[in-house]
Amino acid sequence: MPETPCVKCFGTLGVGSRMKIFEYLRNTGKSTVGEIVEFVNLTQPTISYHLKEMKMAGLLESDKSGKEVFYSIRRKCPSRNGDCVLNKVKLS
Incomplete structure (x- = not known):
């Protein structure tokens, strides 16, 4: 059975x-x-x-600005048009 995007994210x-x-x-x-790194x-x-790996799972997005690449959490779920469940879960 194919892996769903939510399973891949978790x-x-x-x-x-990666959690850190x-x-x-x-x-x-x-x-x-x-x-x-620091x-x-x-x-x-x-x-x-x-x-x-996190970007391929749909968790992150990146934005290049000059020589720097900035990473941030993707707010939208990669599998559906809505908020990602991880935005609502306390993980630590």
């Missing part, structure tokens, strides 16, 4: 580092990879990998 957040990244972005609104205390390649 599964993606099953990794502790998600909570950090929820609190800051948007951040660069460098800012996230907060989560992992290497830049590791953070970039987690951000890529």
Whole structure:
């Protein structure tokens, strides 16, 4: 059976580092990879990998401004035209 987008989102957040990244972005609104590296205390390649996985799951969006890429939480659910359930759930 194919995986639904909600299952993919929750599964993606099953990794502790990704949960920390998600909570950090929820609190800051948007951040660069460098800012996230400082907060989560992992290497830049590791953070970039987690951000890529989270973006592919539909959790994040990115916006390039000059040389910087800013990541933020996607407010709309990737599977339906409405708010994402994760916007309403207290995760920590």
